[in-house]
Amino acid sequence: MTLPPGPSTPRFVQGAYALTMPFRGMRRMRERYGDAFTIDVPIFGRGVVISDPAEIKQLFTTGTDVVDNLDANLGRVLGRGSLFALRGEAHRRGRKLLVPPFHGRRLATYERIVEEETVRELASWPRGRPFPVLPSTMRITLNAILRAVFGAEGAEFDELRELLPRFVGLGSRLAVLPVPRADLGRWSPWGRFLAMRREYDAVIDRLVGKAGDLDGREDVLAMMLQSRYEDGSPMSRGEVADQLLTLLAAGHETTATTLAWAVERLRRHPGVLRALVDEVDAGGRELREATVLEVQRSRPVIDMVGRQVRAERLELGRWTVPKGYAVLVSIGLIHDDDRVFPDARAFDPSRFLGARPDLYHWIPFGGGTRRCLGAAFANMEMNVVLRTVLRDVTLTPTTERDERWHSRGIAYAPAKGGLAVVHRRRARAVPPAAATATGARP
Numbered sequence: 023m024t025l026p027p028g029p030s031t032p033r034f035v036q037g038a039y040a041l042t043m044p045f046r047g048m049r050r051m052r053e054r055y056g057d058a059f060t061i062d063v064p065i066f067g068r069g070v071v072i073s074d075p076a077e078i079k080q081l082f083t084t085g086t087d088v089v090d091n092l093d094a095n096l097g098r099v100l101g102r103g104s105l106f107a108l109r110g111e112a113h114r115r116g117r118k119l120l121v122p123p124f125h126g127r128r129l130a131t132y133e134r135i136v137e138e139e140t141v142r143e144l145a146s147w148p149r150g151r152p153f154p155v156l157p158s159t160m161r162i163t164l165n166a167i168l169r170a171v172f173g174a175e176g177a178e179f180d181e182l183r184e185l186l187p188r189f190v191g192l193g194s195r196l197a198v199l200p201v202p203r204a205d206l207g208r209w210s211p212w213g214r215f216l217a218m219r220r221e222y223d224a225v226i227d228r229l230v231g232k233a234g235d236l237d238g239r240e241d242v243l244a245m246m247l248q249s250r251y252e253d254g255s256p257m258s259r260g261e262v263a264d265q266l267l268t269l270l271a272a273g274h275e276t277t278a279t280t281l282a283w284a285v286e287r288l289r290r291h292p293g294v295l296r297a298l299v300d301e302v303d304a305g306g307r308e309l310r311e312a313t314v315l316e317v318q319r320s321r322p323v324i325d326m327v328g329r330q331v332r333a334e335r336l337e338l339g340r341w342t343v344p345k346g347y348a349v350l351v352s353i354g355l356i357h358d359d360d361r362v363f364p365d366a367r368a369f370d371p372s373r374f375l376g377a378r379p380d381l382y383h384w385i386p387f388g389g390g391t392r393r394c395l396g397a398a399f400a401n402m403e404m405n406v407v408l409r410t411v412l413r414d415v416t417l418t419p420t421t422e423r424d425e426r427w428h429s430r431g432i433a434y435a436p437a438k439g440g441l442a443v444v445h446r447r448r449a450r451a452v453p454p455a456a457a458t459a460t461g462a463r464p
């Protein structure tokens with residue numbers, strides 16, 4: 023077997039190193055061992071980190087009989103029917119049903135929802151003094167998913183908006199802990215988690231019950247209820263609930279943190295910011311789309327995606343990786359590689375002007391059969407939020423130091439939450455809060 027070189031320090035030391043310095047630590051390992059190295063860390067165990075474009079492409083195009091998703095506790099947290107928990111043929115079957123609602127062409131119907139949610143948030147932004155945008159972008163992306171994906175309104179919208187951030191937050195912490203053998207009671211973390219899951223299932227039951235006449239409905243839940251597996255059977259209630267939770271967990275914080283990074287980057291690049299405002303005023307979008315790509319390249323909020331070797335061995339470029347090993351693709355390292363992206367540390371959206379990114383070089387959404395299902399949805403959302411922000415407020419540039427990376431459990435956010443200082447450009451009528459029962463929004 024030929025494995026890449028790597029440190030020989032004990033597992034917990036390597037784990038602590040990776041946790042405390044996720045990005046700098048990876049760069050140091052690359053400087054020391056090259057673009058691939060072997061590690062031994064808690065949770066993943068022994069694994070190989072890769073960042074060479076050819077090896078990444080090979081991994082993403084290898085069949086699921088040889089490599090499949092990593093074994094993680096996600097099934098226990100998101101449910102056994104979650105796409106993250108399904109493997110092989112079951113994953114292919116489940117994913118086939120979820121792809122059509124997220125097809126690029128369909129997404130224009132959701133732009134209005136995202137714009138309304140953004141205008142509502144902008145009305146609460148303070149003028150002329152610094153504030154973190156992350157709590158705002160978290161509300162925008164949560165509300166957008168609840169309306170466009172869950173089709174929730176009224177009481178169910180209000181209940182899910184209150185419950186889901188707590189539920190997913192606790193779940194992401196529990197995903198990295200072993201499940202206790204003994205029942206530790208309703209006040210233990212798992213006990214509280216299961217109580218929240220019952221609450222969640224009850225709301226989903228009500229949403230499905232209300233969905234009676236699906237004609238004219240455009241949300242993803244309505245499409246799930248009408249979809250059929252190849253044998254003609256529908257998705258079960260449990261499967262619907264698990265997939266909705268998966269979409270929320272995968273799509274809420276990731277999109278919100280990327281938007282916070284967009285604000286952080288643009289305030290430090292006034293030339294790009296000015297050009298974007300001019301473009302919005304002229305009704306264009308090309309530079310904005312390139313900027314979204316560049317924010318994701320230079321500040322990927324998910325640092326790694328992983329697979330596990332299921333076959334006896336995986337021949338991967340220069341390496342032979344044994345069964346059971348994790349293969350971790352370092353998104354941070356390939357995006358930071360000058361050979362792949364010249365002058366990689368520079369924030370330069372023009373590198374994507376008039377050019378689509380290579381899907382094995384630019385990989386914030388992972389790749390292959392597991393590539394992010396919501397990539398087009400996320401891009402639409404980020405584009406509409408940025409357009410609305412640039413149109414309605416003036417973002418003040420800053421000479422402050424770059425914000426550091428901060429792990430929030432699921433995604434890496436700017437440590438100060440993407441501090442912004444804004445002034446009003448144009449006043450807009452705030453859309454009525456018709457979607458909620460109470461009309462109240464925090």
Ligand code: HEM
Pocket residue numbers: 105106117167171268269270272273274276277280323324326327328386387388389390391392393394395396397399400
């Ligand atoms: C900027 C925002 C987002 C980022 C950076 C992101 C990133 C990712 C990444 C890295 C993966 C793993 C891919 C792999 O293993 O190769 C993934 C999977 C997934 N994402 Fe996203 N995501 C984002 C937004 C969304 C949204 C908005 C949704 C849905 C509403 C979504 C739904 C999913 C699902 C369902 C999967 C699992 C796919 C599968 O296993 O087949 N994501 N995402």
